Amino acid sequence: MTRRILVVEDNELSRELLCDWLEAEDYRVASATNLEQAFAAMQEMPPDAVLLDVQLGVQDGLSIAAWIRKQSTLSHIPVIAVTAHAMVTEQERIFLAGCNACISKPVDFKLLRQQLDQWLVSALSPIVIPGE
Ligand code: MN
Numbered sequence: 001m002t003r004r005i006l007v008v009e010d011n012e013l014s015r016e017l018l019c020d021w022l023e024a025e026d027y028r029v030a031s032a033t034n035l036e037q038a039f040a041a042m043q044e045m046p047p048d049a050v051l052l053d054v055q056l057g058v059q060d061g062l063s064i065a066a067w068i069r070k071q072s073t074l075s076h077i078p079v080i081a082v083t084a085h086a087m088v089t090e091q092e093r094i095f096l097a098g099c100n101a102c103i104s105k106p107v108d109f110k111l112l113r114q115q116l117d118q119w120l121v122s123a124l125s126p127i128v129i130p131g132e
Pocket of ligand 1 (some may be wrong): 009010011053054055056057
């Protein structure tokens with residue numbers, strides 16, 4: 001089954017690099033360069049996972065993650081944040097916004113493949129509530 005990935009990234013070169021790699025890995029890819037395009041893409045055709053650049057120019061990419069978590073029909077979709085700032089405070093902000101994982105730039109594609117494999121599988125599994 002071909003999985004659809006939405007890439008949200010404002011930098012053209014980074015976006016093309018991610019999209020080209022995903023296509024070479026046999027994913028179907030959609031992309032957005034800003035919050036408005038990302039919201040529209042999520043509603044038009046929800047992807048199986050989102051790769052989210054945290055800093056979309058002056059826009060905060062994390063507002064997409066927070067919004068996804070509030071939509072009953074979208075909240076199960078894994079969101080993997082991509083950030084140039086690997087500091088602990090940034091990571092806290094990323095996870096608080098509802099992202100499932102966080103990888104730093106420049107993207108390590110081996111790590112990205114591991115993260116996609118992990119989150120695309122768990123998105124299909126029944127939700128396990130810790131402690132139950
Ligand atoms: Mn950016």
